[in-house]
Amino acid sequence: MIDYKNVLTTCPYCGTGCALHLQVLDEKLVGVLPAKNHVVSEGGLCIKGWNVHAFVNHPDRLTTPLIRKNGKLEEATWDEALTLIADKFGEVKTASGPDSVAILTSAKCTNEENYLLQKFARAVIGTNNVDHCARL
Amino acid sequence: MTNSIPEFETDTNCFLIIGSNTSEGHPLIATRVLKAQKRGAKVIVLDPRKNQIGHWADIFHTFRPGSDVAIFNGLMNVIISESLQDEAFIAERTEDFEALKTLVAEYTPEKVAEISGIPADVIREIARTYAKGKPAAILYAMGITQHTTGVDNVKSTSNLAMLCGNMGILGGGVNPLRGQNNVQGACDMGGLPNVYPGYQAVTIPEVQKKFQDAWGSAGPLTVGMTVTEMLHATQEGKVRALYVMGENPMVSDPDLNHVRHCLEQTEFLVVQDIFLTETAEMAHVVLPGTSFAEKDGTFSNTERRVQRVRQAIKPVGDAKEDWIIICELARKMGASGFDFQSAQAVMEEINKLTPSYGGITYERLEELGSLQWPCPTVDHPGTPYLHKGKFSRGLGKFFALEFKEPNELPNDEYPFTLTTGRLMFHFHTGSMTRRSKKLDSEVPEAYVEINVKDAGKIGLNGHKRVRVTSRRGEIELGVRITDDIKRGVVFIPFHFAEAAANKLTNSAIDPVAKIPEYKVCAVKVEVF
Ligand code: SF4
Numbered sequence: 001m002i003d004y005k006n007v008l009t010t011c012p013y014c015g016t017g018c019a020l021h022l023q024v025l026d027e028k029l030v031g032v033l034p035a036k037n038h039v040v041s042e043g044g045l046c047i048k049g050w051n052v053h054a055f056v057n058h059p060d061r062l063t064t065p066l067i068r069k070n071g072k073l074e075e076a077t078w079d080e081a082l083t084l085i086a087d088k089f090g091e092v093k094t095a096s097g098p099d100s101v102a103i104l105t106s107a108k109c110t111n112e113e114n115y116l117l118q119k120f121a122r123a124v125i126g127t128n129n130v131d132h133c134a135r136l
Numbered sequence: 137m138t139n140s141i142p143e144f145e146t147d148t149n150c151f152l153i154i155g156s157n158t159s160e161g162h163p164l165i166a167t168r169v170l171k172a173q174k175r176g177a178k179v180i181v182l183d184p185r186k187n188q189i190g191h192w193a194d195i196f197h198t199f200r201p202g203s204d205v206a207i208f209n210g211l212m213n214v215i216i217s218e219s220l221q222d223e224a225f226i227a228e229r230t231e232d233f234e235a236l237k238t239l240v241a242e243y244t245p246e247k248v249a250e251i252s253g254i255p256a257d258v259i260r261e262i263a264r265t266y267a268k269g270k271p272a273a274i275l276y277a278m279g280i281t282q283h284t285t286g287v288d289n290v291k292s293t294s295n296l297a298m299l300c301g302n303m304g305i306l307g308g309g310v311n312p313l314r315g316q317n318n319v320q321g322a323c324d325m326g327g328l329p330n331v332y333p334g335y336q337a338v339t340i341p342e343v344q345k346k347f348q349d350a351w352g353s354a355g356p357l358t359v360g361m362t363v364t365e366m367l368h369a370t371q372e373g374k375v376r377a378l379y380v381m382g383e384n385p386m387v388s389d390p391d392l393n394h395v396r397h398c399l400e401q402t403e404f405l406v407v408q409d410i411f412l413t414e415t416a417e418m419a420h421v422v423l424p425g426t427s428f429a430e431k432d433g434t435f436s437n438t439e440r441r442v443q444r445v446r447q448a449i450k451p452v453g454d455a456k457e458d459w460i461i462i463c464e465l466a467r468k469m470g471a472s473g474f475d476f477q478s479a480q481a482v483m484e485e486i487n488k489l490t491p492s493y494g495g496i497t498y499e500r501l502e503e504l505g506s507l508q509w510p511c512p513t514v515d516h517p518g519t520p521y522l523h524k525g526k527f528s529r530g531l532g533k534f535f536a537l538e539f540k541e542p543n544e545l546p547n548d549e550y551p552f553t554l555t556t557g558r559l560m561f562h563f564h565t566g567s568m569t570r571r572s573k574k575l576d577s578e579v580p581e582a583y584v585e586i587n588v589k590d591a592g593k594i595g596l597n598g599h600k601r602v603r604v605t606s607r608r609g610e611i612e613l614g615v616r617i618t619d620d621i622k623r624g625v626v627f628i629p630f631h632f633a634e635a636a637a638n639k640l641t642n643s644a645i646d647p648v649a650k651i652p653e654y655k656v657c658a659v660k661v662e663v664f
Contacts, residue, residue: 101377104381
């Protein structure tokens, strides 16, 4: 059986916010269709929008956490990676104060992720050292 | 943006586009502008390069990078001296007009022509076209903000819009076009050192208390560091740990040699991304996040329109949704308040704490497709354009602003002014588009654009590669010789890590917005 679906979503490139359908065949992205009745894109997309699916399954994708050991990044489990970060952030915060930690959120991530990361900075670390690169 | 994209097509009668390469940066907004032009709207484009939309414009002129404030003052000088301003709007809705009037009286078209390189007659023509083209919309992008005078430039755009009564009306306004998909959302959600979600200031004790009550703990009452300050602070050991989600400052930040040095000095660097970016390569721990196709959530576009992102496939390999990673890390550190089961549950908390997002729920987005903030309650229809009837601060304030020179001017050793920007086929630091075969094949490598007369003068003709050097670094790249760029100015797109324009750019920042001056620095161009 072929498993095919179209998933309506928002283009991840520029701030115009065109809508598009991701074509999914057997859990793989195979293409993009524009969204005809969308208020912004009205069935149109630029060349970047038509190609949004292309990078998602690229072989360069990171698929596992990495930890630097003896100067080299080596594969690790989620538990090892998160434990290491939690310990180090905790130690830095205790020894040098919350403002010795700084956090960059992302203009490419979702609202929910940006919300959570600044909440993490302010509520868990206790710092307002949170910014993103979009002023750049 | 104060206004909405669909209004451009239906309502706007005049566009003043400055510092935006709209056709390449925001292609589907450019489409709307050109549709409006077909029904008779006038299109004015000012840019150091004759970009694609410049070729279509009714009035186009190049100008010297960094002279924006002078240009706006010159336009207002003409409008006031020819009595084309909207007196009723000025009287009812604004304050400090007299100070503006006195200051811009000095900026005659002749004086501004000398500063900007736009002839006095063209300044007059633009001023008249804008003033008579109501509703008129100003569109701008990084060409306005990435200057040491970025905040003055932005204030200048609203000075002009208010002068002609173009605020709070359909089809008018000042409209910054955001370069990345969710810049608006990252700011709205408090990804800034001075505000909580919804631009609630960290310095106000009641705000701090509100978040303390909701979260159990909140940030201090003092403003935190900006990205530029963070990087400096790593050098002194004041910042010991840096956590970077989905950003690549190793290509996007100014003065890259300095950035590399700072990141090398960082005691503990965590990078969460989908590729091993130039920044991730320097990290101590790398966490594999997910692309937009592998997660649920929302993005807010440049017109404040909140829209759904829907998961189409499972995360690749062992990667995880970024929101789940943050929650797991918080719980590892013993924090409560991070037990969300879905992105929708996170939005429900956002609804409660962010007044402008109060009524933006997943149920409503499912039904309506999108909602534009402010949308305070679930029965509010959202807000297509801002400042109708009243500004959020009450009266709209005019700012009398003197023109200031950019931080770094050309001289005998570095005779050209470098400006940077985007291309149609690539996005930001290129980590996504350059891995898309089709997009990469369109423009696979970096180049510098230079005026044909300048190229002749320095003996470039016939040469395919050049070296461009600033006070901070040098890069080698291809060259394109063209009529479409102002003499004395060279342009480099910033998507290419191997010939990163930001090795050259100046990290001098605007004193208020802390935006680096990407759009102007002095360079020399040589064959080798
Ligand atoms: S399709 Fe093109 S214009 Fe539309 S949001 Fe994507 S990048 Fe921007």
